[in-house]
Amino acid sequence: MTKPLPDLVPDAELNLPRESERTLPNGLTVIAIRRAAVPLVEVRLRIPFAAAQLGPATLLSQALFTGTSGMNSIDIAAELQAVGGSLAAGLDPDRLLISGNALADGLDRTLELLASVLTDATYPVEEVSTERDRLVDHIQVALSQPAHLARVALLKRMYGDHPYAVQTPGPEEIRDLTPEPLRELHAGRVRPAGAVLVLVGDIDPDQAIDTAEKVLGGWTGSAPGGSLPGTPALAPGPLLLVDRPGSVQSSLRMALPALTRTDPDYAALNLANLVFGGYFSSRWTENIREDKGYTYGSYSSIEHYVAGSALVAAAEVATEVTGPSLLETVYELGRIASLPPGEEELEQARRYALGTLRLGMSTQAGLAGLASVYAGFGLRLEHLREYSAALSAATREEVAAAAAKYLAPSRAVTVVLGDAERIESQLSALTVVERSAA
Amino acid sequence: MAPKIKIPATKYPVERFTLGNGLRVVLSPDRSAPVVGVAVVYDVGIRSEPEGRTGFAHLFEHLMFQGSENLEKLAHFRHVQGAGGSFNGSTHLDYTDYFEVLPSGGLERALFLEADRMRGPRLTEENLRNQVDVVKEEIRVNVLNRPYGGFPWLKLPPVMFGTFANAHDGYGSFEDLESATVEDARGFFDRYYACGNAVLSVAGDFDVAQATAMIERHFGDVQARPAPQLPDFDEPDLAGERRESYTDRIAPLPAVAAAWRVPDPIGNFEDYLPYVVLAEVLTDGDASRLVERLVQRDRTATTMGGYLGFMGDEYLVRNPTALLLQAHLPPGGDADKVLRTIDEELDRLAADGLKPGELDRTQARMATRALHGTDDVLGRAQPMAVLELQRGRPGLLNDLPKLISEVRPEQIAAAAATLRPERRASVEVIPGASS
Numbered sequence: 064m065t066k067p068l069p070d071l072v073p074d075a076e077l078n079l080p081r082e083s084e085r086t087l088p089n090g091l092t093v094i095a096i097r098r099a100a101v102p103l104v105e106v107r108l109r110i111p112f113a114a115a116q117l118g119p120a121t122l123l124s125q126a127l128f129t130g131t132s133g134m135n136s137i138d139i140a141a142e143l144q145a146v147g148g149s150l151a152a153g154l155d156p157d158r159l160l161i162s163g164n165a166l167a168d169g170l171d172r173t174l175e176l177l178a179s180v181l182t183d184a185t186y187p188v189e190e191v192s193t194e195r196d197r198l199v200d201h202i203q204v205a206l207s208q209p210a211h212l213a214r215v216a217l218l219k220r221m222y223g224d225h226p227y228a229v230q231t232p233g234p235e236e237i238r239d240l241t242p243e244p245l246r247e248l249h250a251g252r253v254r255p256a257g258a259v260l261v262l263v264g265d266i267d268p269d270q271a272i273d274t275a276e277k278v279l280g281g282w283t284g285s286a287p288g289g290s291l292p293g294t295p296a297l298a299p300g301p302l303l304l305v306d307r308p309g310s311v312q313s314s315l316r317m318a319l320p321a322l323t324r325t326d327p328d329y330a331a332l333n334l335a336n337l338v339f340g341g342y343f344s345s346r347w348t349e350n351i352r353e354d355k356g357y358t359y360g361s362y363s364s365i366e367h368y369v370a371g372s373a374l375v376a377a378a379e380v381a382t383e384v385t386g387p388s389l390l391e392t393v394y395e396l397g398r399i400a401s402l403p404p405g406e407e408e409l410e411q412a413r414r415y416a417l418g419t420l421r422l423g424m425s426t427q428a429g430l431a432g433l434a435s436v437y438a439g440f441g442l443r444l445e446h447l448r449e450y451s452a453a454l455s456a457a458t459r460e461e462v463a464a465a466a467a468k469y470l471a472p473s474r475a476v477t478v479v480l481g482d483a484e485r486i487e488s489q490l491s492a493l494t495v496v497e498r499s500a501a
Numbered sequence: 502m503a504p505k506i507k508i509p510a511t512k513y514p515v516e517r518f519t520l521g522n523g524l525r526v527v528l529s530p531d532r533s534a535p536v537v538g539v540a541v542v543y544d545v546g547i548r549s550e551p552e553g554r555t556g557f558a559h560l561f562e563h564l565m566f567q568g569s570e571n572l573e574k575l576a577h578f579r580h581v582q583g584a585g586g587s588f589n590g591s592t593h594l595d596y597t598d599y600f601e602v603l604p605s606g607g608l609e610r611a612l613f614l615e616a617d618r619m620r621g622p623r624l625t626e627e628n629l630r631n632q633v634d635v636v637k638e639e640i641r642v643n644v645l646n647r648p649y650g651g652f653p654w655l656k657l658p659p660v661m662f663g664t665f666a667n668a669h670d671g672y673g674s675f676e677d678l679e680s681a682t683v684e685d686a687r688g689f690f691d692r693y694y695a696c697g698n699a700v701l702s703v704a705g706d707f708d709v710a711q712a713t714a715m716i717e718r719h720f721g722d723v724q725a726r727p728a729p730q731l732p733d734f735d736e737p738d739l740a741g742e743r744r745e746s747y748t749d750r751i752a753p754l755p756a757v758a759a760a761w762r763v764p765d766p767i768g769n770f771e772d773y774l775p776y777v778v779l780a781e782v783l784t785d786g787d788a789s790r791l792v793e794r795l796v797q798r799d800r801t802a803t804t805m806g807g808y809l810g811f812m813g814d815e816y817l818v819r820n821p822t823a824l825l826l827q828a829h830l831p832p833g834g835d836a837d838k839v840l841r842t843i844d845e846e847l848d849r850l851a852a853d854g855l856k857p858g859e860l861d862r863t864q865a866r867m868a869t870r871a872l873h874g875t876d877d878v879l880g881r882a883q884p885m886a887v888l889e890l891q892r893g894r895p896g897l898l899n900d901l902p903k904l905i906s907e908v909r910p911e912q913i914a915a916a917a918a919t920l921r922p923e924r925r926a927s928v929e930v931i932p933g934a935s936s
Contacts, residue, residue, distance in 0.1 A: 066571045066617070068610065068613060070609075072606030074606055098534075101872040101873065101875060103869060103876070136787050136797065137787055137793055140787035141858070141862055144788055145865060147506065148866070149869075164869060166506055166872075168506055193800055196803075196831060197796070200803045204752075207647075207934055208648060209646055210647075312638070342582055343578050349575060353635075354631070355634075356632075357638070358635075379646070414582075414585050418607075421535055421536060428876070
């Protein structure tokens with residue numbers, strides 16, 4: 064009766080798409096990749112923005128497309144839409160990212176509109192005040208979301224005095240902003256030197272770069288400074304309990320040290336993370352979800368910023384089993400840090416890591432995102448060849464060594480957000496707890 | 502104004518056949534990336550749940566991952582991810598889907614896994630209790646522990662509809678979930694998870710002849726069972742306006758959503774499609790009618806969205822369904838005023854029609870979004886499976902950009918004219934956490 068599981072057909076060699084690249088006289092690097100499966104083009108422009116003042120930078124990202132000397136926000140949106148396009152800006156502690164897509168035939172027009180915003184954004188008073196009020200409301204809503212509140216508390220605990228410690232402004236930092244600081248910030252920091260534009264789609268890469276050069280050549284200038292010190296070492300201490308009265312779940316977060324993408328031990332650490340909690344078939348998920356039903360999902364991943372990397376584990380667990388969930392999490396971290404992984408579970412994680420690389424490169428948007436993120440760390444897609452080889456080669460001993468060093472629960476910074484009255488004693492039974500008001 | 506851009510299309514090949522046991526199959530090969538997507542959809546969803554068993558279709562979806570004839574618990578996840586792939590499933594009003602995306606060398610394994618659970622999941626008391634717990638946590642994450650949870654997809658149907666099938670909470674009450682039994686699950690599988698009630702689709706990097714042979718090999722011996730009769734869930738349109746409100750104890754700001762019934766998406770696609778375009782004319786981007794008016798000019802709303810189908814699956818839903826508009830409001834915002842302004846803008850659109858270029862640009866952006874979705878193998882495998890299941894027309898996915906571009910301005914105005922306040926169901930969120 065038992066039917067055998069079909070074998071896997073081994074993967075063909077990793078086939079990386081050709082990246083065409085040129086750094087323009089204005090300092091902008093343009094990377095173009097052809098993937099013609101659908102007649103679209105993906106656009107990612109990454110502008111270094113580290114150490115920019117958080118309030119103005121966040122509002123700038125929301126107001127960038129609200130006007131130029133010749134167009135108002137509706138004109139810009141309509142003109143983009145006419146070529147099937149849309150562009151939006153987002154901010155993280157390292158960069159301003161403008162991303163979007165358009166019909167492939169609309170690439171020239173999309174870049175023209177992008178150029179006019181980059182060189183001529185006016186931040187009109189009315190539009191800025193609209194965006195400002197919307198941003199305040201948006202922050203207000205974020206502050207009612209447990210995942211956001213847990214993240215805010217965790218970042219503070221992880222990064223202390225480092226600028227990464229606060230990544231979203233408070234409403235009070237936005238409420239009184241006028242266009243002037245946005246205009247100043249734009250003039251100072253929205254500059255091509257050091258920025259990277261990635262174009263992926265049904266395009267001729269060399270022609271696309273020519274177009275970018277022609278259209279964006281008039282965008283000039285360089286931004287002063289803007290580099291950050293390296294991130295501080297994590298300082299494990301008491302578990303930080305953030306009270307959220309009435310919460311029907313607890314948000315469990317643990318941060319651990321990690322390695323940068325180019326570290327020789329990075330592949331081994333990534334495999335150790337997968338075995339612990341980095342995918343569904345991990346020990347952590349199989350334990351607290353599939354065996355015990357404490358959570359809908361748990362997940363750990365390595366987060367890379369320019370100034371440093373960290374591993375973050377996250378799960379939303381039922382209030383009544385918050386203590387037991389922490390217990391199992393610490394157990395699984397301790398197990399991976401103390402004992403080598405099994406042969407078969409390591410092979411499974413390895414195949415997953417190698418497979419998801421291929422999946423991630425199988426769409427225009429996936430390629431564009433990957434190329435843009437890599438470029439932000441000075442890497443090109445070519446790095447995937449080296450990384451794949453490192454994933455294939457990592458031994459059980461290397462994975463165990465990486466786990467012992469980086470996944471040890473004694474090194475974790477732990478934050479739990481939930482109904483303190485109902486969970487404090489559960490947590491105190493396991494570790495030292497320090498309470499903070501939300 | 503620049504010349505109108507040409508709306509392009511995709512030409513993904515589509516092969517259809519039916520196995521001897523009644524399983525319908527759709528194949529769409531494309532060798533542009535070394536990955537495959539596999540989807541199996543069953544013609545059962547939230548609307549088919551029995552009374553007293555709210556949330557059961559979704560709970561059952563979870564049970565389909567808990568082992569099957571030749572597979573232990575956890576094996577499905579491990580085999581997919583150990584092939585370098587990802588998996589998931591989702592429960593909709595009219596269908597339930599299961600899918601994998603993998604490097605192409607994992608195709609036969611994915612087919613084996615889907616065939617094995619089509620023959621029968623391992624339904625045990627232990628797995629049922631475990632997944633009831635997991636689903637309760639899912640509901641807490643997505644509904645109970647966050648602001649605007651279930652808004653509006655769980656909150657509007659009971660305002661708009663009168664029958665249990667259309668109105669009930671598809672995530673389910675904890676009481677109903679806890680009282681579910683293994684016997685219920687067996688009955689549900691026997692009734693709805695027949696291979697005659699399912700479609701298998703495969704998209705991406707494979708050879709049609711080889712894939713066909715694999716499908717015969719793995720699915721050919723699944724017991725032939727016919728599809729149950731498809732119920733008609735239709736009910737009369739509203740006889741007058743319906744309006745409800747509720748307090749969300751976590752939400753800091755007000756919100757409002759409104760819905761109007763639309764023509765049968767399948768029986769009357771010609772009349773339905775203009776509503777899909779209308780929703781975009783009203784809400785897609787800063788240059789759309791309602792965003793310009795409510796968000797930019799009046800500042801009576803901070804966000805504005807519009808779409809067809811309570812789960813946003815406009816081409817994958819059956820009658821009855823609706824056009825929805827939803828807005829988040831600033832502190833102290835006035836939901837009545839927002840609804841009145843929407844009425845005013847709909848009147849204006851119905852009376853004066855569209856502005857030059859307004860429809861063209863909306864259609865161009867819709868084409869981009871449709872094409873973007875199909876670049877991903879699952880973005881082809883999943884909708885093609887449902888389009889085959891519900892319409893016998895998986896190739897509609899290729900035709901959508903063109904069909905969208907052929908919708909005429911007078912059809913948009915005519916559609917807008919039907920969205921009258923007296924046909925509207927709306928629900929307002931009263932913030933319970935005002936600061």
